[in-house]
Amino acid sequence: xxxxxxxxxxxxxxxxxxxxxxxxxxxxxxxxxxxxxxxxxxxxxxxxxxxxxxxxxxxxxxxxxxxxxxxxxxxxxxxxxxxxxxxxxxxxxxxxxxxxxxxxxxxxxxxxxxxxxxxxxxxxxxxxxxxxxxxxxxxxxxxxxxxxxxxxxxxxxxxxxxxxxxxxxxxxxxxxxxxxxxxxxxxxxxxxxxxxxxxxxxxxxxxxxxxxxxxxxxxxxxxxxxxxxxxxxxxxxxxxxxxxxxxxxxxxxxxxxxxxxxxxxxxxxxxxxxxxxxxxxxxxxxxxxxxxxxxxxxxxxxxxxxxxxxxxxxxxxxxxxxxxxxxxxxxxxxxxxxxxxxxxxxxxxxxxxxxxxxxxxxxxxxxxxxxxxxxxxxxxxxxxxxxxxxxxxxx
Numbered sequence: 001x002x003x004x005x006x007x008x009x010x011x012x013x014x015x016x017x018x019x020x021x022x023x024x025x026x027x028x029x030x031x032x033x034x035x036x037x038x039x040x041x042x043x044x045x046x047x048x049x050x051x052x053x054x055x056x057x058x059x060x061x062x063x064x065x066x067x068x069x070x071x072x073x074x075x076x077x078x079x080x081x082x083x084x085x086x087x088x089x090x091x092x093x094x095x096x097x098x099x100x101x102x103x104x105x106x107x108x109x110x111x112x113x114x115x116x117x118x119x120x121x122x123x124x125x126x127x128x129x130x131x132x133x134x135x136x137x138x139x140x141x142x143x144x145x146x147x148x149x150x151x152x153x154x155x156x157x158x159x160x161x162x163x164x165x166x167x168x169x170x171x172x173x174x175x176x177x178x179x180x181x182x183x184x185x186x187x188x189x190x191x192x193x194x195x196x197x198x199x200x201x202x203x204x205x206x207x208x209x210x211x212x213x214x215x216x217x218x219x220x221x222x223x224x225x226x227x228x229x230x231x232x233x234x235x236x237x238x239x240x241x242x243x244x245x246x247x248x249x250x251x252x253x254x255x256x257x258x259x260x261x262x263x264x265x266x267x268x269x270x271x272x273x274x275x276x277x278x279x280x281x282x283x284x285x286x287x288x289x290x291x292x293x294x295x296x297x298x299x300x301x302x303x304x305x306x307x308x309x310x311x312x313x314x315x316x317x318x319x320x321x322x323x324x325x326x327x328x329x330x331x332x333x334x335x336x337x338x339x340x341x342x343x344x345x346x347x348x349x350x351x352x353x354x355x356x357x358x359x360x361x362x363x364x365x366x367x368x369x370x371x372x373x374x375x376x377x378x379x380x381x382x383x384x385x386x387x388x389x390x391x392x393x394x395x
Contacts, residue, residue: 021036093125131215200225213389226372278344300367
């Protein structure tokens with residue numbers, strides 16, 4: 001029997017009926033891929049949901065991933081034999097981690113199941129880190145958050161009480177299982193001759209960066225620029241502010257997240273320089289071809305530490321808590337660290353990383369957020385309401 005199921009609010013999939021589950025969902029087979037979802041009938045009520053995208057087996061692997069990514073949500077499929085007793089985790093993450101966590105979910109489930117545990121269904125939600133934090137505050141039922149910077153998790157903790165105030169002490173390296181930095185992505189051959197931060201304010205240079213009010217990556221971009229200016233102008237904050245003010249006059253559009261900014265630069269062809277997460281820049285070379293773009297490493301950048309935390313107030317059972325805790329802890333395993341490096345993040349544990357993968361990362365001076373006073377000072381000073389970014393944006 002051929003059946004249609006609902007996977008997410010706006011995506012349908014079709015395949016051969018396999019069996020019904022106790023919770024009302026059914027399992028279908030799409031060209032060997034077992035998928036679980038809510039059955040969609042042919043009644044008037046279900047017909048009213050005609051805006052959903054229906055996917056057949058031929059486009060499942062590419063089409064559904066694309067559709068769910070567009071919605072900011074991708075749910076990993078677990079083996080059908082274990083579908084009845086699933087534990088579900090929602091990982092609310094920032095923009096450029098889509099590919100990393102898509103692969104990590106598979107790695108984690110293989111390890112987790114090998115320990116004799118019930119398989120886990122992991123859903124992903126992605127967007128600008130600040131926007132994602134607000135979504136969790138507003139009720140998005142995250143089991144874990146894997147965001148771009150500690151300030152966003154602190155905000156969730158302060159406003160909801162669902163994350164303990166000492167969350168950064170619960171895991172190693174301030175709960176940041178990998179690090180990154182900020183680099184420049186320029187067009188092939190670097191036609192504008194961009195070498196360092198001062199080149200970004202030349203008259204004929206346009207710079208693409210997301211909005212620091214919604215994007216964690218944009219806040220790292222801002223701090224990297226500010227840090228360079230402080231060093232260039234001997235700690236003079238007035239001159240640093242003047243530099244960053246001029247820099248933003250060269251920004252034609254502010255996307256809400258890092259992935260949107262990458263799309264603006266790489267696909268829409270806007271701008272001469274993209275201020276990018278290092279992993280996002282390498283991904284652009286991988287996907288677009290090394291003959292399309294070059295990476296320029298500035299003299300000064302930042303030590304970007306994207307942290308992770310359990311949203312303890314949202315966990316519904318001991319089993320879900322156990323799985324969610326293990327999900328974050330396993331990020332520090334040698335295998336997961338090697339996977340992070342393959343996705344162009346910098347790992348703490350390189351014991352399982354190939355020398356070729358390690359060799360791709362250039363040496364760069366990376367300033368810690370502590371050099372700016374820590375996020376407790378940085379967030380309100382630079383990015384809070386009426387802060388320095390708001391002030392320069394209005395000038």
